[in-house]
Amino acid sequence: MFPSGLFSARTLVLLNGMPNTSTRQKHGRRTRRRRRADPARNELVSSSLESAQQCLFNQDYGTAFAHYLLVLNLAPVFKDFARESFRFTLFKWAEELDSLGRIQYLFDCYEQALELFPDDEVILNSMGEHLFRMGFRDEAAGYFHKALKMRPDYPEARENFYRVANWLVERWHFFMLNDHGRNQKYQQAIQKAVQKGCNTVLDIGTGTGILGMCAKKAGAAEVYACELSKTMYELACEVVSANGMDGSIKILHMKSLEMEVPKDIPHRVSLVVTETVDAGLFGEGIIESLIHAWHHLLLPPKRGENEFGEQSATGRVIPAGATVFGMAVECSEIRRHHRLCVTKVGGLSMAAAGELHSPVSCSSEPDDSMEPYTTERLSRLPGGYKPLTEPFTALNIDFNNVQELEGLSSREVQEIRLPVIQQGELDALAVWFQLHLDEENSLSTGPQEDTCWEQAIYPFHSAKGFVLKPRDELIVEVSCRDAYLRLCSVAVLRDGHKISLDKLMDSQYPVSNPNPEAELCSALACLQTDQSQARDFCMLECSEIALLNNQDYHQSFCTALAKLISQLKVKCQNQERGSAFQPGPAVATRCASPFYVLDVSEGFSLLSLIAASQGHVKAFSSVEKKKQQEVLKRLARSNSVSEQHLEFWLNNTEDEQGMLQRPSREKLWSAIILDCVETCGLIRQKLMEKASLARCLLEEGGRIFPGKIVVYGMLVESETLLLESAVQGQEPTLGFNIAPFINQFTVPVHVFLDFSTLECRHLSESVELFVLNLMDANANYINREVKVQATSTGRITAIPFWYHIYLDEEISVSTLGQAAHWKQAAVVLQQPLEG
Numbered sequence: 001m002f003p004s005g006l007f008s009a010r011t012l013v014l015l016n017g018m019p020n021t022s023t024r025q026k027h028g029r030r031t032r033r034r035r036r037a038d039p040a041r042n043e044l045v046s047s048s049l050e051s052a053q054q055c056l057f058n059q060d061y062g063t064a065f066a067h068y069l070l071v072l073n074l075a076p077v078f079k080d081f082a083r084e085s086f087r088f089t090l091f092k093w094a095e096e097l098d099s100l101g102r103i104q105y106l107f108d109c110y111e112q113a114l115e116l117f118p119d120d121e122v123i124l125n126s127m128g129e130h131l132f133r134m135g136f137r138d139e140a141a142g143y144f145h146k147a148l149k150m151r152p153d154y155p156e157a158r159e160n161f162y163r164v165a166n167w168l169v170e171r172w173h174f175f176m177l178n179d180h181g182r183n184q185k186y187q188q189a190i191q192k193a194v195q196k197g198c199n200t201v202l203d204i205g206t207g208t209g210i211l212g213m214c215a216k217k218a219g220a221a222e223v224y225a226c227e228l229s230k231t232m233y234e235l236a237c238e239v240v241s242a243n244g245m246d247g248s249i250k251i252l253h254m255k256s257l258e259m260e261v262p263k264d265i266p267h268r269v270s271l272v273v274t275e276t277v278d279a280g281l282f283g284e285g286i287i288e289s290l291i292h293a294w295h296h297l298l299l300p301p302k303r304g305e306n307e308f309g310e311q312s313a314t315g316r317v318i319p320a321g322a323t324v325f326g327m328a329v330e331c332s333e334i335r336r337h338h339r340l341c342v343t344k345v346g347g348l349s350m351a352a353a354g355e356l357h358s359p360v361s362c363s364s365e366p367d368d369s370m371e372p373y374t375t376e377r378l379s380r381l382p383g384g385y386k387p388l389t390e391p392f393t394a395l396n397i398d399f400n401n402v403q404e405l406e407g408l409s410s411r412e413v414q415e416i417r418l419p420v421i422q423q424g425e426l427d428a429l430a431v432w433f434q435l436h437l438d439e440e441n442s443l444s445t446g447p448q449e450d451t452c453w454e455q456a457i458y459p460f461h462s463a464k465g466f467v468l469k470p471r472d473e474l475i476v477e478v479s480c481r482d483a484y485l486r487l488c489s490v491a492v493l494r495d496g497h498k499i500s501l502d503k504l505m506d507s508q509y510p511v512s513n514p515n516p517e518a519e520l521c522s523a524l525a526c527l528q529t530d531q532s533q534a535r536d537f538c539m540l541e542c543s544e545i546a547l548l549n550n551q552d553y554h555q556s557f558c559t560a561l562a563k564l565i566s567q568l569k570v571k572c573q574n575q576e577r578g579s580a581f582q583p584g585p586a587v588a589t590r591c592a593s594p595f596y597v598l599d600v601s602e603g604f605s606l607l608s609l610i611a612a613s614q615g616h617v618k619a620f621s622s623v624e625k626k627k628q629q630e631v632l633k634r635l636a637r638s639n640s641v642s643e644q645h646l647e648f649w650l651n652n653t654e655d656e657q658g659m660l661q662r663p664s665r666e667k668l669w670s671a672i673i674l675d676c677v678e679t680c681g682l683i684r685q686k687l688m689e690k691a692s693l694a695r696c697l698l699e700e701g702g703r704i705f706p707g708k709i710v711v712y713g714m715l716v717e718s719e720t721l722l723l724e725s726a727v728q729g730q731e732p733t734l735g736f737n738i739a740p741f742i743n744q745f746t747v748p749v750h751v752f753l754d755f756s757t758l759e760c761r762h763l764s765e766s767v768e769l770f771v772l773n774l775m776d777a778n779a780n781y782i783n784r785e786v787k788v789q790a791t792s793t794g795r796i797t798a799i800p801f802w803y804h805i806y807l808d809e810e811i812s813v814s815t816l817g818q819a820a821h822w823k824q825a826a827v828v829l830q831q832p833l834e835g
Contacts, residue, residue, distance in 0.1 A: 045071050094126070175723055177208070191218040200223075201224070201273060204273070205226070272316075279455055281324060300314060301315055335427045335459075339462065340545065342548070346555060353634065356538050358539070362458035362488045376457050385430070389421055395478060408483065409483055416477075422470060427460055429476065430456070431457075471494075475493065552813055554606065560811045568595055595671070597672075607673050608646060670703075679752075680752050681751050707808055708773045714764055717760060722832075727743055753800065765789070
């Protein structure tokens with residue numbers, strides 16, 4: 001449908017009163033005379049409006065859009081009248097262009113629309129959504145922000161801005177600015193260097209500008225800073241200006257690798273300050289940045305301890321260097337996110353699945369398709385972790401030695417032997433570092449430290465795992481071949497024999513054997529196994545691996561679907577018996593044909609195959625990637641599910657947006673499976689719209705899975721959530737006014753939360769907050785007031801929430817359980833309430 005009433009009596013009035021803008025302006029009294037109408041021009045506008053309406057009726061949105069551009073450019077007086085219809089046309093045309101991959105033309109159309117309606121919040125928000133989907137997060141944030149300025153109560157723009165804010169200003173910025181100890185140590189190191197003569201300073205990756213301002217406050221004569229993120233660059237400019245330093249700190253919106261002397265800065269500097277380090281130390285490119293800085297931006301380093309001359313004549317870096325530490329750990333939470341830990345899922349044997357693991361590989365050989373490590377805060381992992389070795393030193397690096405930096409990638413692979421201190425399953429190598437700012441000040445990112453950094457995790461991939469025992473020695477290889485720190489568990493020394501873990505992964509060496517001699521013989525036999533037969537390999541996201549390991553979810557779905565199929569079969573049999581004396585072909589055909597089930601889950605899902613395994617079911621999967629489809633086909637064959645009972649729905653539809661439609665002209669769905677909750681802990685966007693469409697596609701007695709979602713929450717006091725959500729307190733950060741600017745990017749909802757390990761005090765029992773009924777729209781409400789009884793006194797700082805997902809009235813799963821693949825979320829109150 002499209003807006004009607006486009007060409008009406010009001011249109012004629014507007015046309016008759018439309019000024020002739022092509023008439024030349026005259027001088028004197030005649031200019032006050034009413035301009036005569038231009039009949040040809042009015043006719044063109046009138047016919048174009050009629051053509052636009054006809055094109056909309058024919059769903060020819062591109063031509064309709066062209067007609068609107070012509071009308072509104074010739075006759076701006078129509079803008080208010082045609083605004084709604086113009087928006088509709090633009091959005092439908094943009095959908096077509098998006099599906100055809102004509103992205104540049106799509107953005108050109110939005111630019112043309114915004115020339116006509118520069119302050120239209122709906123068009124601004126839509127432009128931002130397209131930019132965000134294309135990966136242009138900085139630009140998207142600008143459009144969402146402008147839409148909110150036009151209409152502060154616009155919920156779609158606010159939600160979009162909150163989502164993009166999490167990408168642009170990551171939550172660790174707040175935690176970092178709230179880390180007073182870390183800030184003071186950086187300030188002390190910078191102040192000491194400037195006082196010793198480093199009076200020209202470059203801050204690489206300036207963020208909020210705090211380190212550059214520290215240098216200026218310490219007395220540096222010249223301070224420069226660079227920042228690649230447009231959002232952070234603009235934020236830094238605001239912060240520096242608000243602190244009265246906009247004339248004395250030059251901020252550049254560029255990578256330091258692109259900077260040149262004298263093009264960008266007039267001469268080489270005597271001090272570079274930076275904090276471009278991630279949990280794995282080198283992941284933000286600090287090695288490449290510092291090599292470039294030493295060659296192009298920094299004065300030459302001090303050559304020796306006894307060298308005479310002022311510091312201003314030589315260059316140096318803060319931080320001066322780092323020491324990297326690691327240890328082997330057992331951790332079920334890491335394990336279930338990186339490899340398949342179960343043999344059956346929803347009654348299906350997984351033996352034929354092949355090698356399934358996450359895209360995080362600790363291989364010493366660089367691979368662009370894999371990440372070398374992921375990150376976790378070990379102290380907050382559900383279930384905790386067990387150290388299997390003592391911490392060891394993996395690497396030392398001197399940032400003030402350019403030869404050492406340049407030689408890092410060509411270093412020989414270092415082999416380290418680690419004595420095992422207690423028995424446990426090898427799940428990962430956990431890595432952290434100590435950042436040496438100077439001779440006196442250092443920062444640690446260790447598991448026991450309360451810092452803004454997490455630890456780097458190098459998971460161990462094995463089909464069945466490997467149990468380390470006391471007196472074993474774990475052999476770890478350390479390398480930096482592509483300027484990323486790589487740690488890989490390669491072998492175990494046990495009773496004088498070397499067991500290769502790489503070969504054991506291929507041969508599916510068992511976790512443990514009660515007979516030590518048999519275990520060792522089995523391991524040695526694996527070394528002689530013919531490895532020429534390549535295993536089927538498929539990479540899944542960490543959340544998809546965790547989903548497969550969630551047995552309760554799959555078994556609950558299996559049970560609920562079996563109940564539905566059984567009910568539909570009984571219904572069919574009753575219809576057959578009822579028409580026994582007057583059999584109808586429609587009833588006979590319906591009962592003979594299979595039940596149709598559609599799974600529109602995001603990413604990799606086994607639910608369609610579980611449905612197909614029920615018998616008398618034809619299931620359609622939304623899995624799109626060919627490798628993942630091959631996994632489902634292998635599992636179908638090995639579990640005796642006919643290929644005719646499993647199809648891939650996206651192979652039959654023109655685009656993903658058309659996923660929710662009838663299976664055929666004559667058929668409706670018996671069940672539609674919706675993916676309702678994101679891994680981060682939020683309800684998926686536009687869920688209720690999808691549910692509304694899905695209900696129209698169900699046969700009588702059919703169901704949406706899940707049928708309803710109940711939201712639960714609890715009042716808590718958590719200083720941690722406050723520190724990670726906004727810069728706290730009234731005092732300026734190191735004397736600088738930063739909070740009002742970065743706190744613009746505060747979002748009210750904290751996601752990817754592990755509530756079970758969150759440092760907090762429970763101030764109430766868990767309560768039901770809201771119900772979303774996907775099967776019955778009339779049962780839903782727009783808002784609801786809930787009174788919560790406090791059970792303890794304290795400051796209410798947040799409301800963590802989670803979901804009970806009801807597959808039917810009796811069967812439900814919780815997103816809060818330790819085996820769940822979902823995280824939780826929390827609404828954080830920036831003005832805590834006294835409870």
